[in-house]
Amino acid sequence: xxxxxxxxxLLAAFGGWASLTxxxxxxxxxxxxxxxxxxxxxxxxxxAVSGLSGRVDARSGDQMATANVTAAxxxxxxxxxxxxxxxxxxxxSITTGFGSQRVTLLPIKVIAPGAQLPVLTxxxxxxxxxxxxxxVTCHVHRDxxxxxxxxxxxxxxxxxxxxxxxxxxxxPPKALRARGSTKFxxxxxxxxxxxxxxxxxINRDGQTAxx
Numbered sequence: 001x002x003x004x005x006x007x008x009x010l011l012a013a014f015g016g017w018a019s020l021t022x023x024x025x026x027x028x029x030x031x032x033x034x035x036x037x038x039x040x041x042x043x044x045x046x047x048a049v050s051g052l053s054g055r056v057d058a059r060s061g062d063q064m065a066t067a068n069v070t071a072a073x074x075x076x077x078x079x080x081x082x083x084x085x086x087x088x089x090x091x092x093s094i095t096t097g098f099g100s101q102r103v104t105l106l107p108i109k110v111i112a113p114g115a116q117l118p119v120l121t122x123x124x125x126x127x128x129x130x131x132x133x134x135x136v137t138c139h140v141h142r143d144x145x146x147x148x149x150x151x152x153x154x155x156x157x158x159x160x161x162x163x164x165x166x167x168x169x170x171x172p173p174k175a176l177r178a179r180g181s182t183k184f185x186x187x188x189x190x191x192x193x194x195x196x197x198x199x200x201x202i203n204r205d206g207q208t209a210x211x
Contacts, residue, residue, distance in 0.1 A: 018043045018096065018101060019137040020041055021039060021188050023039065023040075024037075025105075027120050029108060029110045031111065031112055032084075034083045035083075038077065039079075040076050040077050045138065049075075051071075052096060054097045055067070055080075056069060057095070058082060058093075065085065084110050090108055091108075092104070108128075125197040125201075127201045131144055133188050138185075139154070139155050141202075142157075165202065166195050169195045173185065
């Protein structure tokens with residue numbers, strides 16, 4: 001968790017906080033096969049942030065791999081190509097260049113070429129998406145490391161009607177407007193399978209909550 005004392009210079013220099021949303025959050029990677037990670041960075045979760053220099057670092061035990069981040073197309077989008085040399089559990093971190101922001105993904109399994117593919121449940125995949133899609137920037141959940149949780153409610157131990165939650169995640173701004181809410185949540189352009197996985201994760205072991 002970020003030391004609150006370190007937030008003040010960041011706020012002064014960059015005008016708040018930023019959320020990182022990966023285009024794709026892989027279930028696994030293959031050793032020796034390059035993977036391209038592309039993400040969007042939004043200030044306050046809304047306005048695209050351009051012109052930054054970032055870096056991707058990966059570690060497994062005493063092994064490390066690094067890739068530089070470059071701009072990718074329209075404003076606020078960045079990309080890096082990473083090659084992890086060996087099988088194992090790797091932790092990938094993205095230094096965005098937005099102040100001292102560093103986003104650490106949940107550990108990912110890297111398999112040897114030709115090895116049996118890992119199998120993830122929808123809830124396990126949703127847990128990875130909760131971090132990789134940037135939900136963790138605003139929301140707290142006990143099953144993921146706490147990045148910030150600045151704006152949204154704590155989603156630990158909560159459960160929502162699955163169809164309503166899926167509809168909400170498909171277009172949060174539209175859903176909030178329909179409720180007459182003044183709150184904001186970006187549309188992350190989630191795919192149907194990603195929505196289903198996030199619903200499974202958020203509702204896992206939760207208690208029924210209001211809509």
